[in-house]
Amino acid sequence: MNHARQYLIDNGIKPSVQRIAIMKYLFEHRTHPTVDDIFHDLHDAIPTLSRTTVYNTLKLFAEKGAILSLTIDEKKVRFDGYKQRHAHFRCLECDEVFDISLDRDVEFPQEDGLRGFKAVETHVYHRGYCAECAKKKNFNNN
Amino acid sequence: MNHARQYLIDNGIKPSVQRIAIMKYLFEHRTHPTVDDIFHDLHDAIPTLSRTTVYNTLKLFAEKGAILSLTIDEKKVRFDGYKQRHAHFRCLECDEVFDISLDRDVEFPQEDGLRGFKAVETHVYHRGYCAECAKKKNFNNN
DNA sequence: AAACAAGAATGTAATAATTACAACTTTGTA
DNA sequence: TACAAAGTTGTAATTATTACATTCTTGTTT
Numbered sequence: 476m477n478h479a480r481q482y483l484i485d486n487g488i489k490p491s492v493q494r495i496a497i498m499k500y501l502f503e504h505r506t507h508p509t510v511d512d513i514f515h516d517l518h519d520a521i522p523t524l525s526r527t528t529v530y531n532t533l534k535l536f537a538e539k540g541a542i543l544s545l546t547i548d549e550k551k552v553r554f555d556g557y558k559q560r561h562a563h564f565r566c567l568e569c570d571e572v573f574d575i576s577l578d579r580d581v582e583f584p585q586e587d588g589l590r591g592f593k594a595v596e597t598h599v600y601h602r603g604y605c606a607e608c609a610k611k612k613n614f615n616n617n
Numbered sequence: 618m619n620h621a622r623q624y625l626i627d628n629g630i631k632p633s634v635q636r637i638a639i640m641k642y643l644f645e646h647r648t649h650p651t652v653d654d655i656f657h658d659l660h661d662a663i664p665t666l667s668r669t670t671v672y673n674t675l676k677l678f679a680e681k682g683a684i685l686s687l688t689i690d691e692k693k694v695r696f697d698g699y700k701q702r703h704a705h706f707r708c709l710e711c712d713e714v715f716d717i718s719l720d721r722d723v724e725f726p727q728e729d730g731l732r733g734f735k736a737v738e739t740h741v742y743h744r745g746y747c748a749e750c751a752k753k754k755n756f757n758n759n
Numbered sequence: 760a761a762a763c764a765a766g767a768a769t770g771t772a773a774t775a776a777t778t779a780c781a782a783c784t785t786t787g788t789a
Numbered sequence: 790t791a792c793a794a795a796g797t798t799g800t801a802a803t804t805a806t807t808a809c810a811t812t813c814t815t816g817t818t819t
Contacts, residue, residue, distance in 0.1 A: 491785085491796065510776080525798045530777070532796095546688040546742075550806090551776060564734055573734070591748030592706055592715070598742045600688075606733030633767065633814085652805080667769045672806070674768095692777090693805060 478502065486541040496521055497532050501542060501556030507563070507572040509551045547572060547600045562599035568608035575601060620644065628683040638663055639674050643684060643698030649705070649714040651693045689714060689742045704741035710750035717743060 479498040483490045496517055506512070514529045533554050536542040543555040547565045553572060555563075562575040577599060604612060621640040625632045638659055648654070656671045675696050678684040685697040689707045695714055697705075704717040719741060746754060 489786095489795080493797075523798075527778085527799075528797055544691070546691045549686070549688045549694055552691055564736070567737065575734075591751055592717075592743075592745060593751045594706070594743045594745040595709065596744050598740075598744075600740045600742070601734075601736040602738050602740075603734060603736040609733055609735045631766080635768070665769075669770070669807085670768050 483541065486536075486539045488535065488539050488541060493521065493524060493528050494532055494536075496524075497529065498536070498541070498556065501554060505555075505557055505574065507545060507553040507555050509548075509553055511551075513554075543596070543598075545572065545598065545600075547598075547602070562601060564601040564603065564605065566605035566608050567602055568604055568612070571605065573605060575599075625683065628678075628681045630677060630681050630683060635663065635666060635670050636674055636678075638666075639671065640678070640683070640698065643696060647697075647699055647716065649687060649695040649697050651690075651695055653693075655696075685738075685740075687714065687740065687742075689740075689744070704743060706743040706745065706747070708747035708750050709744055710746055710754070713747065715747060717741075 477495065479495050479502060480490045482502075483494055483498055488494065497513060500508070500513055500517060504516075508516075510526065510529050510533065513533075514524065514526050517524055517529075533542070533544070533552075537544040537554070541556075543558065545553040545555055545563060547553065547563050548570070557574065560577055562577050564573045564575045565571070566573070603609075619637065621637050621644060622632045624644075625636055625640055630636065639655060642650070642655055642659060646658075650658075652668065652671050652675060655675075656666065656668045659666055659671075675684070675686070679686045679696070683698075685700065687695040687697055687705060689695065689705050690712070699716065702719055704719050706715045706717045707713070708715070745751075
């Protein structure tokens with residue numbers, strides 16, 4: 476069963492070797508990878524893969540709504556193949572991005588109450604120190 | 618009365634002509650300007666101003682917690698001198714960033730319930746179409 | 760007031776992520 | 790098999806941001 480392939484089709488994206496591999500990668504790596512992470516990791520399996528293709532592909536996926544592009548990292552865009560509503564947490568120390576459950580409902584603005592604004596997507600970003608780094612910091616500073 | 622000057626001092630930032638001008642600009646322009654917006658607009662008043670100074674200054678302000686740096690725009694960082702808790706909305710058409718009130722409380726993760734994660738800041742970003750652009754789109758498409 | 764040191768500002772050069780683009784390849788179909 | 794459309798590739802360009810060495814300010818000490 477090729478889950479990634481079907482997922483692309485369901486999202487109106489023509490599958491190709493590269494696209495399937497990238498989508499598969501995002502399903503299997505919930506690490507919010509960057510273009511370079513993906514490019515680097517898929518290079519063994521697809522030696523001809525081009526960085527431009529990774530850029531093009533991820534942009535297409537995001538436009539089609541198949542994935543999320545995250546701007547939580549001010550340096551580079553990160554990508555997330557997990558579409559369930561959740562928040563993100565970036566550690567200022569180790570720079571990793573974690574999924575955070577949204578316990579309470581976040582206000583997702585709809586047609587009303589927003590002066591006619593139409594929201595397409597909503598992101599909740601937290602920045603701070605992850606459990607591990609927070610622990611280290613406390614040991615050293617306090 | 619120099620509000621900006623005092624505000625900098627209160628935030629542990631030594632005031633200078635450039636710093637006061639940039640802080641004043643942020644107080645007076647609730648437009649979430651980029652480095653280049655600020656550099657361009659202050660150039661008349663301070664012809665010797667350097668783009669690097671604007672970068673350094675904004676980074677310092679953000680580190681000291683005097684302003685917010687927004688990554689809602691994947692191209693460049695935007696800055697916000699308004700510190701009250703609020704969300705942001707970027708229009709995918711006209712590219713402007715608007716303040717949006719946070720009606721319900723957003724989950725601000727604290728020490729508990731977050732596996733030891735320590736959040737420093739939380740941002741809520743909406744992307745979509747602002748009232749004006751949404752109206753135009755409807756006229757043309759529907 | 761002159762000398763001095765620390766911090767700030769400046770301008771240019773480097774870096775790094777992203778995009779533009781033209782050439783080449785793959786795919787599906789007639 | 791031929792062909793067109795779409796997809797991929799690699800290089801070159803673009804753009805935001807940072808590094809860094811030099812110059813300028815400011816406040817302090819003599």
